[in-house]
Amino acid sequence: MKPYVEMTKEELQELRKQLAAQYKSFQGKDLRLDMSRGKPSIEQLDISMGLMEALCGGEDLTCEDGTDCRNYGVLDGIKEAKELLADMMEVSPSQVIIYGNSSLNVMYDTVSRSMTHGVMGSTPWCKLDKVKFLCPVPGYDRHFSITEYFGIEMINVPMTPTGPDMDMVEELVAQDDSIKGIWCVPKYSNPQGISYSDETVRRFARLKPAAKDFRIYWDNAYTIHHLYDHDQDHLIEILAECKRAGNADMVYKFASTSKVSFPGSGIASIAASQNNLEDIMKQLKIQTIGHDKVNQLRHVRYFGDIHGMVEHMRKHADIMRPKFEAVIETLERELGGLGIGEWTAPKGGYFISFDSMDGCAKSIVAGCKKAGLVMTGAGATYPYGKDPHDSNIRIAPSYPPLSDLILAMELFAVCVKIVSIDKLLAGMK
Known part of the structure; x- marks a missing residue:
């Protein structure tokens, strides 16, 4: 089929009638499909059930250094867990603090601490007239x-x-000392699945911010979340690059096992320079007696080392890969060449980014919802929920069964076509 912009008004109107019938057929199926968030599927949760047997009743819960994981203490995490997460994050164990189950919680704490107590002795952000963050979009x-x-x-x-x-x-960080940070998902980004190039990482490490308390919030959530064994994105390690550039203190690096083991009970971590870690530990000594060391030990006993974790991620990839491929195949088959949408084809991560014609995203998502498919709200990938082009939609393939996903994407394609035709027809009046 030729691009929609090359069609006559009559051709578009006839196609619109056909699509309306298809849409009505979807509505008659009483669908209840959920693609609103990047939740692991039940099958993905099932492959981690061995965690529940990693620490059996009566088993010794003592670490190699004699730490009893049942008791208080060890604020920065047990040695074995630091080694495991450090390997996943490609840093030294001495650069790592282990937290609870959520890296998002660690990021919240890091911003909160900066607001109330500043960064390494700087003025607390709450006492400043203006605080700003850079936000790569969509994000x-x-x-x-x-x-x-x-x-x-x-x-x-x-x-x-x-x-x-x-x-x-x-340009922005060099001229404005009220800019205190930037959010980054550097590998298989949310939602586009983009991985930063070597040059981009090196330019980050060599930033010259006007604010001495400027920090890069490097959320490496998908560091080992590849879809393919032999076609993977690789990322320069940011802490080492910052140190090389003389900016060792400029970055906080976050990660977790949320989409490796159980999202609700994984382990999270931050990696940073020694100066930053000392600053963070001042808060932790007040905030907690220690995070869940039994869970840390459970993960260590289950995975063993980074090689065990990588093998485990291959099982995830075997579940995720057909879903990503099904989304891409459906988009190419249904929308390819029509000139009404563009999409990414990531090699890993959890999302596919779709860009409709300007002014169409909200209507597409609303149309999907009316037919039983819940997607991430249009605009969610922009600060304040305001997409200036109303075009970006985040597709989350992970949670639905494959058969439901294929059905959902066929419905999605119909909605894209209908809304695009309506926009084109409106422009012809």
Whole structure:
């Protein structure tokens, strides 16, 4: 079929009637499909059930160094867990603090601490007239929710195929000392699945911010979340690169096992310079007696080492890969060549990004919902929920069974076509 923009008004109107019939057929199926978030599927949760047997009743819960994981203490995490997460994050165990189950919680704490107590002796952000963050867009809605919650002004930075627009990042941080941070999902980004290029990472490490308390919030959530064994994205390690550039203190690196083991009971971590870690530990000594060391030990006993974790991720990939491929195949078959949408084809991560014609995303998502398919809200991938083009939609393939996913994407394609035709027809009046 030729591109919609090349069709006559009569051709579009006839096609619109056919699509309306297809849409009505979907409505008659009484669908209840949920693609609203990147939740692991039941099958993915099932492959981690061995965690429940990793610590059996009566088993010794003592670490190699004699730490009894049932008791208080060890604020920064047991040695074995630090080694496991450090290997996953490609850093030294000495650079790591182990937290509870959520890296998002660690990021929230990091922003909160900066607001109330500053960063390494700097003025607390709450005492400043203005605090700003750079936000690569489209991006992760929960990042934006944190900064919005604290009243931090967010500035959109466009994403490119190699990462954020670094010309813009460099210029903004150099001239404005009220810019205190930037959110980054550097590998298989949410939602586009983009991995930052070597040049982008090096430019991050060599930033010259006007604010001495500026920090890069490097959320490496999908560090080992590949779809393919022999076609994977690789990322330069940011802490080492910052140290090389003389900016060792400029980055916080976050990760977790949320989409490796159980999302509700994994382990999270932060990696940073020794100066940053000392600053963080001042808060932790007040905040907690220690995180869940039994769960840390459970993960260590189950995975053994990074090699066990990588093998485990291959099982995840075997479940995720057909779903990603089904989404891409459906989009190409149903929308390819029509000129009404573009989409990414990531090699890992949890999302596919779809861009409709300007002004169509909200209507597409609303149309899907009326027919029984719940998707991430249009605009969610932008600060304040405001997509200036109303075009970006995050597709989350992980949770539905494959058969439901294929059905959902066929419905999605019908909605894209209908809304696009309506926009084109409106322009012909």
